[in-house]
Amino acid sequence: MGKRIAEAVRREQILEAAFAVACRDGIGRLSVRAVAAEARVSHALVLFHFGSKQRLVMDLLEWLIGGMAVLHISDDIAHFPHARDRLHALLQQEMARLSHQPEHTRLFLEYWAMGARHEEIRTRISAELERYRTAFRAIMEELLLSEPAAFVDATADGLAAVAVSWIHGCAVQAMVDPIHFDTDEYLTAVRGMVGRLG
Amino acid sequence: MGKRIAEAVRREQILEAAFAVACRDGIGRLSVRAVAAEARVSHALVLFHFGSKQRLVMDLLEWLIGGMAVLHISDDIAHFPHARDRLHALLQQEMARLSHQPEHTRLFLEYWAMGARHEEIRTRISAELERYRTAFRAIMEELLLSEPAAFVDATADGLAAVAVSWIHGCAVQAMVDPIHFDTDEYLTAVRGMVGRLG
């Protein structure tokens, strides 16, 4: 019979099992029983600790976001003198992160798709997206300030949206079509568009 | 009892019902029985016409792609003298299409996400993506030819990938976060990046 274990530890174990199942089969096919089996635990215990599948799924999303270390503007990036270089470094960093945590990224996109029909998920994802956009907007504002003549009629919001599109469009393509997608080539093209004034 | 109806007609009816169900509940929750109920038909009939849920789902994807009229380069676009203008017009057209067929777009992205774990779907989506990329690559090659000094080190493939990212990143954002996403602002920003040499 399973040993008695502190609640927090069990929860973590179960969340890791849920992550494994979600990576293997997708969140859509995630079932309480499959998670329980992965954690070598009865399915009733999972419901005991999480109350319902719904909350398990939401807690997994939180666990996922917490483990993604997303969009941290490091000192390395902050010290670039030109806004354009900071933007480029940030794009590069984010693309590297996406490709180094492919499971996290894939799962996050899956939640994203679910959000289209699931309000609680949509709200949570939206908040995370807002953080993302805000960070990019800050850099874009610096860019507009440092090169006022370069981007005629463009707003920081619009440019930030474009940057976020780059990241996510790239993530989506890399997810479904990794063979045809070349990160370096992509970055070079972006540099060609954003940085060719330098 | 339901009336006798020619096979092709029934198939179309059922596919439309499947589309409605998929739009309402998502493809993940699409069930043979729900589709049958939507089409006011017994669930055995759905299986009679499509053989299995699997094939129903794949046929729905085909039906979806067929009805999307995706990426048709019209004469209006082809007649712009400058490659840059053609690119811009194409981007504008595609974004307009995405926002005018929101259900189609959302469903297509859902299939896309499914493709990560479903080979048959992935293959089909990949082929469609290839068409997309090819069309953009053609325009990008013209762009590189007409302004050789503008995009240093960039390849047509890389630029095409960026363009596709624009479209899809934009679609993804608009899907989950329509409030914060402004198509016009986005396009202005893109124009600022691609078209500011003119």
Place this chain on the structure above:
DNA sequence: AGGCCTATTGACCGGGTGGTCAAAACAATA
């Protein structure tokens, strides 16, 4: 009218689902 072919149905099956519950195993404490 009668026969034939196909579209259509309802009943059924095995299996998986989320969720509940009483009983049991366990650890800590008195």
Place this chain on the structure above:
DNA sequence: TATTGTTTTGACCACCCGGTCAATAGGCCT
């Protein structure tokens, strides 16, 4: 050791799923 309080379990429930099948209803041809 006896009590208490928290995990943990297995059995169980009602429900939905995809799929099969024999029976039937309906249109078409002779």
